[in-house]
Each structure stands twice: as C-alpha cells, then as structure tokens.
Amino acid sequence: MSSILIQGGTVVNADRAFKADVLTQDGKIVAVGTDLQAPAGTTVVDAGGQYVMPGGIDPHTHMQLPFMGTVTMDDFYTGTAAGLAGGTTSIIDFVIPNPQQPLLEAYQTWRGWAEKAAGDYSFHMAITWWDESVKRDMGTLVNEEGINSFKHFMAYKNAIMCDDETLVNSFKRCLELGAMPTVHAENGELVYLLQKQVAEMGITGPEGHPLSRPPMVEGEAANRAIAIADVLNVPIYVVHVSCIEAAEAICRARARGQRVYGEVLAGHLMIDDSIYRHPDFATAAAHVMSPPFRPKGHQEYLWRGLQSGNLHTTATDHCTFCAAQKAAGKDDFAKIPNGCGGVEERMAVVWDEGVNTGRLTPSEFVAVTSANTAKLFNLYPQKGSVSVGADADLVVWDPAGSKTLSAKTQFSKGDYNVFEGRTVKGIPSHTLSQGKLVFVQGDLRAERGAGRYLKRPAFGSN
Amino acid sequence: MSSILIQGGTVVNADRAFKADVLTQDGKIVAVGTDLQAPAGTTVVDAGGQYVMPGGIDPHTHMQLPFMGTVTMDDFYTGTAAGLAGGTTSIIDFVIPNPQQPLLEAYQTWRGWAEKAAGDYSFHMAITWWDESVKRDMGTLVNEEGINSFKHFMAYKNAIMCDDETLVNSFKRCLELGAMPTVHAENGELVYLLQKQVAEMGITGPEGHPLSRPPMVEGEAANRAIAIADVLNVPIYVVHVSCIEAAEAICRARARGQRVYGEVLAGHLMIDDSIYRHPDFATAAAHVMSPPFRPKGHQEYLWRGLQSGNLHTTATDHCTFCAAQKAAGKDDFAKIPNGCGGVEERMAVVWDEGVNTGRLTPSEFVAVTSANTAKLFNLYPQKGSVSVGADADLVVWDPAGSKTLSAKTQFSKGDYNVFEGRTVKGIPSHTLSQGKLVFVQGDLRAERGAGRYLKRPAFGSN
Amino acid sequence: MSSILIQGGTVVNADRAFKADVLTQDGKIVAVGTDLQAPAGTTVVDAGGQYVMPGGIDPHTHMQLPFMGTVTMDDFYTGTAAGLAGGTTSIIDFVIPNPQQPLLEAYQTWRGWAEKAAGDYSFHMAITWWDESVKRDMGTLVNEEGINSFKHFMAYKNAIMCDDETLVNSFKRCLELGAMPTVHAENGELVYLLQKQVAEMGITGPEGHPLSRPPMVEGEAANRAIAIADVLNVPIYVVHVSCIEAAEAICRARARGQRVYGEVLAGHLMIDDSIYRHPDFATAAAHVMSPPFRPKGHQEYLWRGLQSGNLHTTATDHCTFCAAQKAAGKDDFAKIPNGCGGVEERMAVVWDEGVNTGRLTPSEFVAVTSANTAKLFNLYPQKGSVSVGADADLVVWDPAGSKTLSAKTQFSKGDYNVFEGRTVKGIPSHTLSQGKLVFVQGDLRAERGAGRYLKRPAFGSN
Amino acid sequence: MSSILIQGGTVVNADRAFKADVLTQDGKIVAVGTDLQAPAGTTVVDAGGQYVMPGGIDPHTHMQLPFMGTVTMDDFYTGTAAGLAGGTTSIIDFVIPNPQQPLLEAYQTWRGWAEKAAGDYSFHMAITWWDESVKRDMGTLVNEEGINSFKHFMAYKNAIMCDDETLVNSFKRCLELGAMPTVHAENGELVYLLQKQVAEMGITGPEGHPLSRPPMVEGEAANRAIAIADVLNVPIYVVHVSCIEAAEAICRARARGQRVYGEVLAGHLMIDDSIYRHPDFATAAAHVMSPPFRPKGHQEYLWRGLQSGNLHTTATDHCTFCAAQKAAGKDDFAKIPNGCGGVEERMAVVWDEGVNTGRLTPSEFVAVTSANTAKLFNLYPQKGSVSVGADADLVVWDPAGSKTLSAKTQFSKGDYNVFEGRTVKGIPSHTLSQGKLVFVQGDLRAERGAGRYLKRPAFGSN
Numbered sequence A, B, C, D: 001m002s003s004i005l006i007q008g009g010t011v012v013n014a015d016r017a018f019k020a021d022v023l024t025q026d027g028k029i030v031a032v033g034t035d036l037q038a039p040a041g042t043t044v045v046d047a048g049g050q051y052v053m054p055g056g057i058d059p060h061t062h063m064q065l066p067f068m069g070t071v072t073m074d075d076f077y078t079g080t081a082a083g084l085a086g087g088t089t090s091i092i093d094f095v096i097p098n099p100q101q102p103l104l105e106a107y108q109t110w111r112g113w114a115e116k117a118a119g120d121y122s123f124h125m126a127i128t129w130w131d132e133s134v135k136r137d138m139g140t141l142v143n144e145e146g147i148n149s150f151k152h153f154m155a156y157k158n159a160i161m162c163d164d165e166t167l168v169n170s171f172k173r174c175l176e177l178g179a180m181p182t183v184h185a186e187n188g189e190l191v192y193l194l195q196k197q198v199a200e201m202g203i204t205g206p207e208g209h210p211l212s213r214p215p216m217v218e219g220e221a222a223n224r225a226i227a228i229a230d231v232l233n234v235p236i237y238v239v240h241v242s243c244i245e246a247a248e249a250i251c252r253a254r255a256r257g258q259r260v261y262g263e264v265l266a267g268h269l270m271i272d273d274s275i276y277r278h279p280d281f282a283t284a285a286a287h288v289m290s291p292p293f294r295p296k297g298h299q300e301y302l303w304r305g306l307q308s309g310n311l312h313t314t315a316t317d318h319c320t321f322c323a324a325q326k327a328a329g330k331d332d333f334a335k336i337p338n339g340c341g342g343v344e345e346r347m348a349v350v351w352d353e354g355v356n357t358g359r360l361t362p363s364e365f366v367a368v369t370s371a372n373t374a375k376l377f378n379l380y381p382q383k384g385s386v387s388v389g390a391d392a393d394l395v396v397w398d399p400a401g402s403k404t405l406s407a408k409t410q411f412s413k414g415d416y417n418v419f420e421g422r423t424v425k426g427i428p429s430h431t432l433s434q435g436k437l438v439f440v441q442g443d444l445r446a447e448r449g450a451g452r453y454l455k456r457p458a459f460g461s462n
C-alpha cells in the first residue's frame, strides 16, 4: 500500500546518528540504509540537510480534562493534531477517577473521549483512593488493558491527594504487577497551609501562586516518594520535576543505584517565576500551573539533569484553559484553573535551547523527546526508534528552519502561548504518523480518529 | 552555708580548657580562678590531674514511663540517681499524653511522678493529637510552665503518631510561641507495612526488628520534618539520629543555612545491628529500641557529625525494661517493649570512644554532653557552663580512672546493660548537684526528692 | 565466503533484548531477525536458551609491557587469545613513551609488538612529557593514525608522572583535536611522601602498598583532573575508578552537566584490601596494583556507579607478572611490579556479580562491557552492537553454564588468578571474531596475527 | 591606673548575650557583672541600648605590602588606625618572603614595618619556597617568635606559587610543629593558561580578570589542599573562600569529620562580578582582587556557610592601591595590582547584612568577627572574649547608629571604597584598645606605635 521514502537525511537515534534513507510501508519502517530504492508509487521526501528522527512522545498531557466545572480547551483531536504539527506523534494522557469512582469506569470514559485522537495515545491511571477494588482493578488494567503506569498526586488535599498509606499500598501493588509508579510531587499539607497563609497576608493575585508552592514543597515530596520506592524496592518516575530540590533528590537516589527517573516540562526549562508578577492578570494567570515556574537558576539545573542522565524525559503537562476560564481566579489565585499548553512547541523549544546551545547532541535530543519515554513505559522500539520494524512515526527535522511561536499561529486551541514571541531555529518540515504524511511544511493534515490506543504491557511480561 | 572548693583541676568549658579552682556556695558557682581561698567550713575536693566539667545533661530520657501495660524499671528517683553516678546532673524527660488527653492533665501527672527525682529535671511535651485546645495548651505550657520544646512522633501508627497535618499545625504554633519542635523521625506508614511483610516472611524474632525499620525509613522522616520546618521557617531538633541517611538530611539542611539540630544516642554511637541476630532471645530483645541499632559504618558517620558540628547533643533515650517485660514479644518482635538504658553510662562511653580516640577534644566533649543541650533548650549558662553564677552541677572527671560496665554493678534498675563488659577509661570521681557532693569515688549519695523542676522559658523571652 | 547463523538466542544490545537469529558473512553481521535462513555452507550455532551479545571490549590492557627491567607475562598474542576465551574480542592497549621519547617512535614500536594479536586492538597514547613536538605528534596520531584518546598518569613521580602544567597543555590540545583525555588519577606527590613514611614506620611488605595510596589520594587527583577539564571545556575519562572518593568526584561533576566518564576494573568490583594482609607474600604481592584494592564498602559503591550511569565501562588493566617477577619487591613493597590479570575473566565475573544479583540487566551488561566503550572511543557501531553492518565480533553467552576460575585452567599466561576459586555462573559458549568461531565450548581456536589494528577517528570527524 | 566602666549595655560573647557592665583596668577586663561600681577616676561610658563586644580581629590584611614595584596605600599605622575606627582592634598580617629569601630575614623586615601600628597585630608566615633552611626556620618561628600559622599560595605561577611538593612538605612540617597551614586556593596553572587565552581573545580590560579565574579554579585548589591535609592528618584553614565550589569542598570535608576552617571576606559577601563590566576603568580596576568577586548567587552561599558553621571567620584581605597604581594595568588586566580595602568597614557591613537581616545572631556575629579567629589562631580568650582577664579590646556597638560608607569620609588611605554609598545601620560608638578609648563617636584617637606584636604559641604548647 502506502510507501514513503525519506531520502538523503541524517537518521538520529538515541545511540547514534548516521546518513541513511528511510523507507516506510503500511505504517512500518521497512528499511534504513544508504541508497534505498523506492518501489513504484512511493512518495519521496527530500531530507537533504535534515535530520530524520523518531516522532516525539509526550508522556504527560491532559486533553479534554474536566476540571473545576469546566473542560480544557484542547480535546483529544485538537491536542493530538497540534502535537503532529510540532513533530510529536504519540502522547500518554491520564485517566483520573474521582475518589470512590471505579477505575475501570473512568478508564472507559477516557477511552471514549480519546477515540477522536489524530495521533496514537496511551494512558497512565491515577490512583486517587484505595480499597480492595482499586487493588484488583489495577491488576485488570495492567493485564488486560495495557496500562503499566500509575500516577499518584501528593498534593491537592481534600480532592485527589494520596496520603502515605495509599502511596505505600499502591507502590507495593505496582511492584507485584510489574508496573511503574509515578508521582506528582508536592507536599499537599504544606500547600494547603501556605495557601491560607498567603491569603491571610492579603495576597490574592497570581503572584501568590508560587509563594504557596515553594521549591522545598516539591523537593520534600519527591524525596519521600523516592524513599518509599527504595524501601519497597520498586522503580519510580517523578513527573514534572521543576526545581533544584527535587532534581537533587533524584540525583542522590540514582547515585546510590536506585532506579529513579525524572520528567521535565518544556516550560520549566525555559520560563522563570518573574512572570507571576506581570501586571496583567491574564498573562500572569495563563502561567498558573503546578508546580509553578521557578526562580532563575532552577532552569539551568534541569538542563544539567538532562545532560547528565539524571533526568530522562521531556513533557508538557499540556492542559490548556483560555482567559475566560482562568478568570475564575480573578480574586483568588487558588481558584485559577491550573495548566499551560506546549504539546505543539516542546520539540522545537527543546531543540532550540538544547541542541543549538550545545547542551544536547541530536542523539540526546531523541533520547529525551522520545526514546527514553518509549523505554520507560514499554513502547520501545515500536516507538522512539528509527529502525526496521518500528512504527513509521517520524519527524523530518529542519535545523535551518525557523519559526516564531505565537497563539495567533498555533494549531492548538486556546488564546495563550507560554512561549509567545520566541523565535526558534529547528522545526519539523514533515511529520509522519503511521506512515502517513500528517504535516508537510506547515500544512497540517491530521485526521480525526486516526490515532490508535497503545497498549503498554507490564515489564517482564514480554 | 555549704561550700565546696575543687582544687587543682583543669576546668573544661565548651569554648576552652584552663587550669583553675572552682568554688561553690549555696548551690551556685561563686568563683573560678587560680589559687582560690577556701572560706572556713569549705569542703575541699582535690582535682589534681582531673577535669572539672559541667554536669552532664541528658536531653532524652523516659523515667517511669507507662508503656504496653507495664512501666519502665527506672522511676524518676532511681533514674536520676543513676545519672548522678555517671556524672549526669540534669535530664529532660517527656510528657506523653494519650491522644485526646488534655496536655495540662498529662503534664500534672508527670510533674507528680517526677517529684521523687534526685537530680534536676525538665520536660518536653509530646503532641500526639490536634485541636484548638491543644494549640491553646501549648501556649499555657510555654508561657506559664516553662516548657519550650514539643516532641512529635512520626512513627507508631494507630497510637501516638503525628500525621503531616498535625506536624504542620504544631510546627507553626511552635514558631508563634518561640518553642523548639522536635521529632522522632521514622515513617510510620512504612514501619507498619514492613512489620506486616516481615511477619508474612515468617520472621518473628528480634532479628525482624531492624528489618522493619531500615535506615531509609528514618532518613525519609528526618528529611520531611526538616523540609516542613524550612518552609515554615522554624528551627528543628531531630532526636536520636541513628543512621547516615538521617544525618545526611541534617547536613544538607545545615549547609543551606537552616537551623537544624541533631541528637545522637550513646548506644547508636557504639553498637551495631549484628546484636539482633544473637541466638539468645533475651540478649537480642534487650537491644530492641527504635530506631534500632544500625549496620556497621553508621556509627562512624555519627561520630563525624559530632566532630563537624552537624550533630549537637548526646542522649540516651533511657527507657529500661527487664527481661520479663521484654518477653512479651517472645513470639512477635513487634510486641517487645522498645527501650534501652544508658543514663548512667553515657558520659563515660562518649569520653572513652570520643576523647580517648582523638575524635573529640575535652571542650567538644562538654559541648556535646551538656553545653549544647543547655543552649538549645534555654538552660544556659545556668547549666552547661563552669562559670560564676552557674548552678553548681559539676563533675570531676578522672581521665585515668577506669571501670568495667555491667548490669551487676550499675546503679540503674534493670537486669541488662547494653554496654555490658566494656571497660572504659575516664570516669567521674565526684559529682556535685546543686553544690552538694552526690557521688564520691563510687559512693552514690543521691537524695530522693532533692531534684528541682527546671522551667525553660521561650526563646526571645529573656 | 564464511557464513555463520546463530539461531534461537536472545540478542542483547545496550538498548534492548529481543529474540532473534544473527547471520554473519565475511566478518560482518548481515542479518538480525526471526527465522533467518542459512545460505548454503553456513555454520549453524544453536543459541537456544542463550544470549547473543557484542563481543566484549576491554578498554584498558597492558600486553607485553616492558616495566622495571622485565616484561609482562602476556604478550599481544596470548593476551588477546585469553580475551577471546572469555568473550572479549577487542582491547585498547596503551603506548607509553619514555619521557623525551618521540611519540611516533613509541607508537611504531607498539604497533610492531601488536602484530601477533589474535583479536582486534587499538591504542591510547600516553603523554609523559611535553614540548612542541609532543603537541605536533598528537595531531599526527589523531589525524593519520586513528588514536583519539590520550592518557595522563598523575602518579609515578620521577618517572612518567604528568604535572599540572602538562595536564593543562595536553587537555587543551585534546580539545583542539577532538580527542578524549584520560587520566590515571592518583596524587603522585602524596604517594611519594607516603611511601617514604610507610617505609620509615618499618613496613616493607605488601600491606604497606594500600597505606601508601589511600582512597583520598585518588579522589583528589580525580577531582583535579575533572576540574581542569571543566575549566577547559573538554570531556574526560577517568580510568580504573577504584574508590568512593573518586566515584563521588565523577558524580558531582556529572550532576552539574559535565561530560565525565568513569571506568571500573573487574577486580575493584570484587576484591577488597584485606588481601594485602595475607600472610603469604606471593598471594599478597600478586594483588599489588595501583590503585590498590579498597576497603569493604567501596566495591558496592562502584556497582552503584555502573547502575546509575555515573560509571560507564568495565576494564581490567590486564598487566600480569609472575611470582618470580613480583619477588623483586620482597623487601620493599614499592618495588613489587604493579599489575594483575583479568582480560579472560572480566565478562564472566561482571555477569555473575552484576546480572545474577539483579544489579544489572543484560542490556546494561552489554553497555558496560562493550557498547559504552565503543561509543566513548568512537568504535560504535562497528563494535559494541549486534546490528546489520557491524563487525561479527560476538559472544554467545550461556547463562546456565558454570566454571571455576583458576590459574591452573586459564588460557592467560601467569601463575596467578586474582579470582582464583570463584565459581561463576554465566560463561561464553562461543566467541566469534571477524565472523570466525574462535572459541567453542571451551576450545580456544585463536589465530596468531589474525587481529587487526582499529583506527579510531577523532570525534566530529565522521 | 587607667580605668573604664562601660555601663548598661548588653555584653555579647560567642556563646551568649547578657546585660552587664564591663570594667577595665590597665588594659585588662577586671569585672563583668551587673551594677559594677566605678573606682575613683574611672571614665564611664554609657552603653545603654548598645552591645559591648570583643574588638574585631581581621585575620587577613596586607599593610604596607611591596607589590609590583609599588607599595599599598595603607601602612601599619594608617591601616590599624582605620581598623580601630571600624571596631577592629587586632589584625593578622602576612610576612611574604621572596623565593629563596630566608624566612627570618623577611620576618624581621615585617616586624620593623609594623612597629608604627596603632592596634595589636600578629603575622602569618608565607611559605614561597622549600629547602632544609625553610623547614628549620619554620621551627624557629613557631617556637621562638610566636607564629603558629603558615600561608601557601597555590596561584601566582613564576612568582610565589607553591607546587604540590612544597605544599606536602610544608603541611607535614606544620603537623610536627603544631601550627596551622593556610592556603590561598586557586590553581595557578589554570590561571596562567586562562590569562593567555583571555588575552588571545583580545580582552584586555578588567572584565577579563574574572574570566581568567573562574570559580572552579578556586574550588579545585581548595579541594586539593583539603585532601592533602586529610591524608597528612593536619588541620587546614582556607583563606578568602569566595565561591560555592570552594565552600562545598569545605562542607564535604567537614561532613566527614575533617578539621577544616574557612575564611570569607566582607567584600565577597556583598559584591558580585558585574562590577568588572563597569564602563569606567578606575571603578572596575578598583575591584580587581583575587579571587575575584563572583556571580550573583555565590554571596548567599557564603552567608549560609557562616550560618551553618562551615565557614568560620570574616576578614578583608585589606590591600589598597590608588587609581594611579591600578592604572598600571590599563592595557592588560593581568597587570592591575590586586587588592581592595575593607578593614574599616568589615564589622559594619557584616552586621548590617548579617544581623539586621536575621542571618546571624549577635553572638554569631562575635564568633565570625573575632572569637573564632582568636580560637583558631590561639589568641583566645586574651582576644575574642568579654571576660575577666581578657585584653580590654572592646567595641561598644550602637545598633541604631547609621553611616554612609565612602572614600570621602573614610580614615583608611586610598581613593576608593568598594562599599561606596552603602548606608549601614549598626556602627561602633566607642572602640577600646588595650583599655584606652581610641575611637569615640566618630573621633579617632589612634596612637602611632601603640600596637603590640602578639605572639601566638603552637597548639598543644600551652
């Protein structure tokens, strides 16, 4: 059937880069080599002077998330389509049951919502409560539904926060199942108290947001989750590591040989907390997410984590709300819906600040934008690799191409772009999903519903 | 009235050591200098070749503690008397209310029990639950009863364990009151799970005790308490730091300028966890305390903490149970009453392993056996200092004297001595309490009820 | 021509393991896949239940080294043959010019000696002195002779020691050339003083050796070399990291994003320094190498380095002397020729202590025994990878096979084996070099002179 | 004879603060207590609302230093007088022999220069070369001349730089003598290379100075000196710790129990390296000293060192050159005479940034401005203590007093003040030296030649 030959580029994998053509057929890569011949009917893409890399995987998105009586702007279609435009061909989103809600019920709901996705997708399952049914359903999800990772919110008291008892029980269950526990690391009791204290000081605007969630609140929770994992002898993945304190907790644990992995968001790598003191409420509020952006200095430390291999993946926590939605917190920063976008921009900003500055090699870029995620969540080498047999999810990357990021020109829904005005050098010229050209030189050809659900088996099961 | 002249010794304070005589009158030191004249009727003590130091202060004892339906062997009389025999002239014990019990009621109970003490004493108050009355009573205790330190158990789930919510509330209250929060640092949820897991593995003997409380369980809790204190901007004192992991958490915090203080027990400095695998149940069980003794290597790290000033005080957690009491856990290590002795031996073993080995100077010995505790808990320079105006609580220390420690010869009650058989060089020849000779060359002259309750005002109040 | 099909095994690469057959032809891998067909005349190797891995690369050997008026037991033939017997198909040895000797002259000498090698080989060049000719010759070696790594001895005062001036100059030259500087990290001034001090104390036996080279001597030098590399912005590779102090220096540097790499010897992972106190001189002396074996505790820390990715390669520093040679230091430990064997045993002991204990996955084993070395020294993917186009240097690894290591049964020359008596589980059943079966079920078929010199181009040059 | 009663103040010592009067007679403190009676003829100083503290000790000054063919502006008279005006009553200066110059000859030269001093003074001796005579003279200096500390410059290649051989020999000699080795920690080889590299880049102005001496250059040298001290088992004192890298090396060593001490300069606590990019040459050049001022962030870390007890003393490296002298480096930053002032301002700026901000208590201020120096260099309690028998070197400190620092109003010579324009709150109202009022409410009454040479005996000798 459909066949594409990407000619004359430099193939970049996590382990090395080399000149080669790539041939795809029926959604798979069928050849990687020099001077490949195109079968009749093959579309030829000229990748001269460009890199051919695995399509990006964003391991942390929230499409179509119902939250505080509203729903995020991007649904699974628009969100995954925006990803394709940016060179990201897969996402891992989150099923978040309400406390007491059966896990499988929530899972089915999210599966339904996701059917409209334009790119491939998978799910982490959040553990927001605990009883025997939760424990049992975790088994079903791993063994039958292909979910091998579970998320724990250590913040959001009186809502979806896990206390230590649940954390301990769920981590132990993950170990039994060969699944990866993950945590949103913030000490919820401290956030709860600090939000009250900041309010008592008369601070109601977005500048109160970072005051209520200082870095040590994250560092403590990260250290705690890691220590629990160490004692129970289970690996652990810390989502959106945003600060020195949390990154150091990971470094310390890894130095003692523990299997700890860290994710960092594109936004946390670039943006600092001065934005919360912007005089315009809409601008400041548009940046309200948790953990918040951090003081200058933290960004550089996160880059070092990616360079040293102490941090492993880049993500976005894509979760967009428009100005009207953010205005719910006009008089109380704690009521501003938390979330920012980025699924469309991640690859370009990480390349620009990472590769163009010499911090990362192209191979390291592939590692932190797709391969490591694929390995950690058991999608490799189907995803995250340019090799024979892998899915033909590819991005042809033009290191000379350039673009100014803006809400005005983005494909993602929403009226704000946290990278607004930034000009990046290095952008996708073509994106392939399942062997189809879904983005060509600025032309987005995403197809509603074309995305497939990706089952991720337990570790040790294959 | 009574007057004692200690002649010809070397006075040791935390800041320096120097040749001087010391004259006491009516319970106070009235002169420190060379060639002091003895008023008529003065008792003269020859301290030639000896050190004259502040009497030891043990900041962590449990005399007469009701526990698991039994009571510790040493009451306030025998316990403080044993202390005097070892050169320790003051203790700080703990009032431990049951959950829901009014703090002031428990306080009065303990005050009553302590009236028989032979040496001076003070109390820390444990916070084992939380409501508005607890918050109010903390104020009364600080402002009227001279309690400026509050203890929080992070372990002992379903009993006296503080969760993070109470920790956060109580630490904040301490800050308001100018009081010092202290913690027993072990993650109670992990201990609870591990005790079950160890039992499921069929391990019922004392060797299961350290398996259920590994070092990381303590390291995590220490790090958490320190992080909370950092966020709330309150100092913190970690009791019985037993392992590298907890000591490192303190080091890290101190290196960033935080006011964190650490206490180490004489036993944890000397004894390792191989003792729990002793074939004799009584021997192994006699060492069951929490945190447990640690693998070889941890001891040296604790010494380094004392040397570097990252750890500050030495204590004992003196809490003695006899073999009959320990036998309650014959078939289940989790039921062995936790506790070991040491109030009588602390000074001698710390001298022997600390000063004789070159790890500590005599001045550093004074710092970690009395002066630092006096400073941290606001008893200084009334206690912890050989200076004019200070209480005449003194020990004349014979560096050439020697003794073999044994349950057979100890003054302390109980049928076990965790330092059994150890010969120490450096022992008290004389102990003075309130200017009276209460221990002279092996002769204990402790007086029931002679001890006084020491009020410790809030920081910033004097 | 010659063709071999390895059937039914599990291929292990650094990034993943998967069931596949491997077909080689004319020294290259031509197919990796399931159900491969063997062309006529193909030799079929049954790898059922076994792993098929890249042949090991030992990045640190000294074959045929002239030293202290004698020469090591193993020459390039016997040494590389022993490697093949153990699953190691390539070595990187060292050209070590005398001070003032032209680099190219020494290079030609070593090239001559190496012609008899049975397996492929390459060279690091030692910089033992400095002038403009050395600087110039470094360029020639990189650009024409395929040497892209330079070694610096920070110890061996009055012999081949580099002072800081030479270190700084040579590191800077490496940066210009795209070559990797490497260091033997021990502070030579301290070793010089300590050897004298130990001798003055009357210690002449091998037990003096570790006293004259304590861990901090290595930690200091490692930290210094790394700091210099950081300031000059050049990567650095630390050979034979043997202790916590040096490994921590690497960890710290990596955590700040620096490109630092560490090598660990098989011996340092297993053996502790108590051996130097063995009453038999020959036994103790047989273990004299620098850095020495370290106190218990250091070994575990090195394993953690491999687990965390803070250490990267395993090597042996294979440099064997027989008892008669070692006896030169009978009356003065400083005169014992330094060196131990291991090229034959490395793969098996690292597997046994690494994979069998759960410390390393099979893929991580490949990373630290071949792939990382190949990447760091620019041999990848020609070496270190089971993939189409790579050299057919392969080992078929039998995880159920077992063997007791002994000088009596080893292929390596010499009368001592530092792993004597150790029974390992997991051994090579077949080794292929250049597509030929050179070791089959205990039968060594190494061919004198069959090994080829491997040119390693500068980084950035290909 | 002369008698002064300081009434109604709060006495501050390193261990505590308390309300008390202080009575001095004939240059000594004769009473400290409440409601002291003034003998006839006593001068009474009203210290109501003020602190009475030990006079400051500056452990690092260079008065009258011949350097690069010129001599610093302040000689021993004007320099010590300026100190008295700022509350500093003692200095420790440096004897710096030329390489090959006999130590005792240089010592006598400096003793002669110092006779004009207005306040008490002592000397460190620099070891700038090595032979048997140096070793012997060190003994004479310690045993007969009261010099118990030796300085080693690890930078200034081809001038006074110590190589590792000399460092090792001299540290060992210090151990034998009971003397304290100290180091100026910068890697001289790196500085040498970087100065050339910066020049090759065409950078000739003061902005090149910090580029040629980055923090890692200091961190490396500090770590090396500390490691050598650790191996040789001698304490060590690192002068002018200016950056995170060096402070961390000290922290690490202290955490393992090593006796390491750190000094920090008032300037490094306040000023960052942006000043070197000031467009005015004279301004930028006035700040050229080594180590240079550091990027923002380093200052806070140094404060944390003082808070945690990982750094111990504050000093100034007072070494003033006027604009005309600094102009020698108009075309080459490497030729700008290195040095800045501060002896007059240290106490006030450390109080203002340290105590007024809550970083330090008044007792900690005393520790880091006098008591710790006195203890480390064996002047305690003669200096550094308000106690009976101590020298009457005192400062009455007015916490409400305020002053704007400026070259226009300073007593120190020179035309520049690195704290120019800074308004400090907390200044001396009175300074006493040897029991005489030498500074009263802005009126400086320093007497040429009144200062005495302070012999400092070896440790263990008294």
Ligand SMILES: [Zn+2]
Pocket: A184, A239, A240, A290, A291
């Ligand atoms: Zn989150």
Ligand SMILES: [Zn+2]
Pocket: A060, A062, A317
């Ligand atoms: Zn999220």
Ligand SMILES: [Zn+2]
Pocket: B184, B239, B240, B290, B291
């Ligand atoms: Zn406790």
Ligand SMILES: [Zn+2]
Pocket: B060, B061, B062, B317
């Ligand atoms: Zn206790």
Ligand SMILES: [Zn+2]
Pocket: C184, C239, C240, C290, C291
């Ligand atoms: Zn070596």
Ligand SMILES: [Zn+2]
Pocket: C060, C061, C062, C317
């Ligand atoms: Zn070697």
Ligand SMILES: [Zn+2]
Pocket: D184, D239, D240, D290, D291
């Ligand atoms: Zn200096």
Ligand SMILES: [Zn+2]
Pocket: D060, D061, D062, D317
């Ligand atoms: Zn200086």
